[in-house]
Amino acid sequence: MEYKLKAIALDVDGTITDETRRVCVNAVNVIHRAENEGVPIIFVTGNVICAAKIIAILLGTTGGLVAENGGVIESQGKIKILGNITECQKAYEFLKSKFEVTNVELSDQRVSEVAIERTITEELVKETINDFNVVVYDTKFAIQLTDPSVNKGSSLKMITTDLGIKTDENLAIGDSENDIEFLRVSDVKVAVNNAADELKDIADYITEKSYDDGVAEAIERFIL
Amino acid sequence: MEYKLKAIALDVDGTITDETRRVCVNAVNVIHRAENEGVPIIFVTGNVICAAKIIAILLGTTGGLVAENGGVIESQGKIKILGNITECQKAYEFLKSKFEVTNVELSDQRVSEVAIERTITEELVKETINDFNVVVYDTKFAIQLTDPSVNKGSSLKMITTDLGIKTDENLAIGDSENDIEFLRVSDVKVAVNNAADELKDIADYITEKSYDDGVAEAIERFIL
Numbered sequence: 001m002e003y004k005l006k007a008i009a010l011d012v013d014g015t016i017t018d019e020t021r022r023v024c025v026n027a028v029n030v031i032h033r034a035e036n037e038g039v040p041i042i043f044v045t046g047n048v049i050c051a052a053k054i055i056a057i058l059l060g061t062t063g064g065l066v067a068e069n070g071g072v073i074e075s076q077g078k079i080k081i082l083g084n085i086t087e088c089q090k091a092y093e094f095l096k097s098k099f100e101v102t103n104v105e106l107s108d109q110r111v112s113e114v115a116i117e118r119t120i121t122e123e124l125v126k127e128t129i130n131d132f133n134v135v136v137y138d139t140k141f142a143i144q145l146t147d148p149s150v151n152k153g154s155s156l157k158m159i160t161t162d163l164g165i166k167t168d169e170n171l172a173i174g175d176s177e178n179d180i181e182f183l184r185v186s187d188v189k190v191a192v193n194n195a196a197d198e199l200k201d202i203a204d205y206i207t208e209k210s211y212d213d214g215v216a217e218a219i220e221r222f223i224l
Numbered sequence: 225m226e227y228k229l230k231a232i233a234l235d236v237d238g239t240i241t242d243e244t245r246r247v248c249v250n251a252v253n254v255i256h257r258a259e260n261e262g263v264p265i266i267f268v269t270g271n272v273i274c275a276a277k278i279i280a281i282l283l284g285t286t287g288g289l290v291a292e293n294g295g296v297i298e299s300q301g302k303i304k305i306l307g308n309i310t311e312c313q314k315a316y317e318f319l320k321s322k323f324e325v326t327n328v329e330l331s332d333q334r335v336s337e338v339a340i341e342r343t344i345t346e347e348l349v350k351e352t353i354n355d356f357n358v359v360v361y362d363t364k365f366a367i368q369l370t371d372p373s374v375n376k377g378s379s380l381k382m383i384t385t386d387l388g389i390k391t392d393e394n395l396a397i398g399d400s401e402n403d404i405e406f407l408r409v410s411d412v413k414v415a416v417n418n419a420a421d422e423l424k425d426i427a428d429y430i431t432e433k434s435y436d437d438g439v440a441e442a443i444e445r446f447i448l
Contacts, residue, residue, distance in 0.1 A: 022284035025252050032246075047278075050330055054275040058282065060246035106274055109333070 005223055006165045007063050008034055009156050009182055010215070011174040012045040012055060013141050015192055018211045021141070023059075027212035030219045031059050039223055042066065042159055044152045044174075044182050046139050048109045049079060063163065069137065069146050069178055070155035071112025075162045082155060083112030083147035091132035091145050092116070098128055104142045112150070115142040137178035140196070144178070153181030171222050173215055174199055190218040229447055230389045231287050232258055233380050233406055234439070235398040236269040236279060237365050239416055242435045245365070247283070251436035254443045255283050263447055266290065266383055268376045268398070268406050270363050272333045273303060287387060293361060293370050293402055294379035295336025299386045306379060307336030307371035315356035315369050316340070322352055328366045336374070339366040361402035364420070368402070377405030395446050397439055398423055414442040 010016060016027035031041055040063030045052050052067040053074065065074040071083025092114040095101055104115045116125075122138035129136070129145070137144045160170060172179075172186035175195040180202055183189040191203035192214030200206050205221075207214035234240060240251035255265055264287030269276050276291040277298065289298040295307025316338045319325055328339045340349075346362035353360070353369070361368045384394060396403075396410035399419040404426055407413040415427035416438030424430050429445075431438035 017282065020284065021281045022256075023252070023282045025249050025256075028247070028249050028252055032249075048274075050272075050274045050333060051278040053330070054271075054278045055282065057245045058241065058247045058279065060244065106277070109274060 005169060005171045005188060006039065007160060007163060007170040008039060008041045008219065008223065009044050009063075009066075009160075009170050009172040009186060010041055011176065011179050011182075012043055012047060012052075013139065014175040014194065014211065015173055015179075016059075016212055016215055019140075019194075024212035026216040028059065030216040030224070031061060034219055034223055035060055035062060037224065040064075040163065042156065042170075044156055044172075044179070045069075046115070046137070046142065046144055046178060048072075048106055048111075049074060050109055051106070064159040066152055066155040066159065066182070068110060068112045069144055070150040070152045070181075071147060073155050073159060075159045081111055082158075083150040085110075085112050085114070085147070087133050088112075088114045088145040088147065091129040091134045094132065095120075095125060095128055099124070113144055113146040115144045118143055137176070139176045139178055151181040152178060153183075153185040156182045157185055171218070173218050188222050190214075190222075192218075229393060229395045229412060230263065231384060231387060231394040232263060232265045232443065232447065233268050233287075233290075233384075233394055233396040233410060234265055235400065235403050235406075236267055236271060236276075237363065238399040238418065238435065239397055239403075240283075240436055240439055243418075248436035250440040252283065254440040254448070255285060258443055258447055259284055259286060261448065264288075264387065266380065266394075268380055268396075268403070269293075270339070270361070270366065270368055270402060272296075272330055272335075273298060274333055275330070288383040290376055290379045290383065290406070292334060292336045293368055294374040294376045294405075295371060297379050297383060299383045305335050306382075307374040309334075309336050309338070309371070311357050312336075312338045312369040312371065315353040315358045318356065319344075319349060319352055323348075337368055337370040339368045342367055361400070363400045363402055375405040376402060377407075377409040380406045381409055395442065397442050412446050414438075414446075416442075 041061040042063035044066040049067040168187040173190040194210040265285040266287035268290040273291040397414040418434040
């Protein structure tokens with residue numbers, strides 16, 4: 001089957017990086033090649049926008065950015081905050097009153113959601129803040145309390161619309177639970193071999209290799 | 225001559241990246257190899273600390289960080305603000321009253337210095353704000369107004385001290401005028417082939433190759 005894919009939506013931590021968040025050479029190479037072929041890459045990450053922008057600059061990607069799990073985007077050079085942090089902060093304060101929890105680094109820059117260290121399980125967080133209108137993700141790097149009205153998928157659609165592309169013309173590659181929505185809105189849904197089971201369940205294709213090798217495998221198969 | 229170099233101090237923009245600020249595979253590879261050999265890398269950059277931290281995470285470096293041209297450091301996991309922004313802001317306001325100048329992106333995160341777009345020459349900036357106690361650098365990516373009591377060299381020394389290393393036990397590689405001080409305090413002073421003339425003048429070694437290829441050449445020659 002021939003694919004006419006026009007963009008690549010790519011998670012960062014655990015997808016183009018290894019488990020220590022270090023980017024690997026295979027990912028750098030295949031990203032450069034895709035961009036050179038005119039297929040823009042859109043990073044879709046739980047990181048803050050400052051971090052996402054630096055990653056995009058360092059890797060030379062041009063498609064735009066989804067940061068803070070959809071809470072913040074950069075599209076056509078403009079940054080927009082889409083998620084409302086208020087309820088997340090209330091939920092976090094409540095959680096803090098019950099358990100020892102801490103914000104992750106750079107939390108003062110997080111503008112649309114709250115991210116906490118994984119010193120507590122996702123299940124216990126969900127149970128404790130059940131009455132708050134907040135969606136909880138465990139990304140394996142942090143536990144994130146997010147505005148339900150935004151997610152990686154809804155925000156990716158805004159970026160592809162601005163690029164003049166439909167999301168069902170893009171390839172999506174991820175590794176975590178919070179990548180489900182942006183894979184769902186995409187044409188070709190890829191989970192890297194190290195991905196969480198919930199993501200593999202909805203993927204069209206699970207790579208044989210892990211981390212950046214999985215990314216290279218998928219991009220070479222479907223794009224290059 | 226055998227070198228017993230214990231750390232590598234490395235500029236980012238124009239040194240491990242190309243002129244578009246994109247990191248290249250040769251730099252990624254040689255950085256991984258040096259860290260695997262137990263030679264920590266310290267990034268020494270004009271970027272803000274958030275950006276520097278992400279670069280360090282993405283590239284897997286462990287030596288610490290000099291950000292904002294020495295105005296902010298991260299050493300042994302702790303962030304310290306060393307530069308005083310007040311005089312820089314006054315100088316900037318004065319400059320703005322005379323010419324059309326704009327802050328670079330992410331300027332709200334800059335805490336110890338002011339960085340402006342290169343829509344004005346370094347000479348004109350220096351001339352205009354001559355009465356202010358500020359040092360001006362043109363890094364080829366921005367023009368930076370900085371606190372004279374800190375620079376990349378003085379801040380690098382703080383980090384190497386915390387690592388238990390003397391700066392005359394490290395290799396330093398840079399490309400710009402604002403890298404002079406940290407090369408000066410280091411044992412082996414390398415300018416990449418694309419470096420500014422003022423830096424080449426004080427270097428022990430100018431690489432034959434440019435950008436990341438120059439970094440690979442220097443690290444392979446002096447460390448690996």
